[in-house]
Amino acid sequence: MGDIGALAYLRLPSFMKRFSEDHSMDELRVPPEFVATHGDELPFDCRLVMSRGGRGWPVRLLKIASGCHFRVGWPEFRIINRIVQDDVFVFTMVQPGIFHVKRFKTRTGCPPVSDLTSVMDEDSDHSYAPDVDTSDDYHPSETENESSEEDDEEYAPEQGVVDVDGCPTFVYRLTSPTSIVVWRFRLLFGAATFV
Structure with a gap:
């Protein structure tokens, strides 16, 4: 009937979080219920993997008296992925410390289109500028002529x-x-x- 792998994925431990600029700019708190159930599997060094591009971001998980928080690396993850107020996330722990992250827009209930298309690859520098050929890559063809003084005389402003x-x-x-x-x-x- 259904794909056994997909069913197994649905059974993996996961949690939801809503992003708040008041509380989540520098860190994101992991729900205490998730920590209570799966805290032994949570290492210090984690990876957050967005569906876009499949690239993982290293994030440190700090275990302190107020709970567990994604801290070091979270601000970079937030900025690069353009996370904004009220974005809702589902974090699925696929391996100890490795979380697949899926984002939903509160207004639509759907993932943003930018998360569904792959715009980055593993070697990306996170630049959204298109790759253009530079003059280093240019090789003149045999049909191109060198510009001459005659061409300059024919120029009309x-x-x-x-x-x-x-x-x-x-x-x-x-x-x-x-x-x-x-x-x-x-x-x-x-x-x-x-x-």
Whole structure:
């Protein structure tokens, strides 16, 4: 009928937490009931694994008088995963100290789309900028010609751009049915001046 592995996963120890900016910015408290039942299996060094990218974040679990808290590494995990007020999490302990983390938005009851798509891989630097080819990767083809002085002589500046004393000058025309206004200004060292 069902996948035996999926049924076994559903039986793994887990707990839910709601993120609060008032109490969870620097640490996240593990529910005392979970600690009472599974505290012997909780090591000092843990890993939190989000579904997005499957990458694990090292987090230290501090056992103090007020309970067990994900402390060292939690702020980085929170920032990188863009955790915000009232996000709800299910932490499933798949091995001692390794937690699969699934997030849900309170308003929708569903995981955010960004958690369902893999945007990072194991070697990622957590940058969301696309990978672009650099000039180090560029190799000219045989059909490309070197630019010559003849090409430079054929260059025609765009209409409305006038070069005065080496500074580009732009003309901006505002027209209406009753009047015409013309503004002319030059760019000097990144600052515009009216002419």
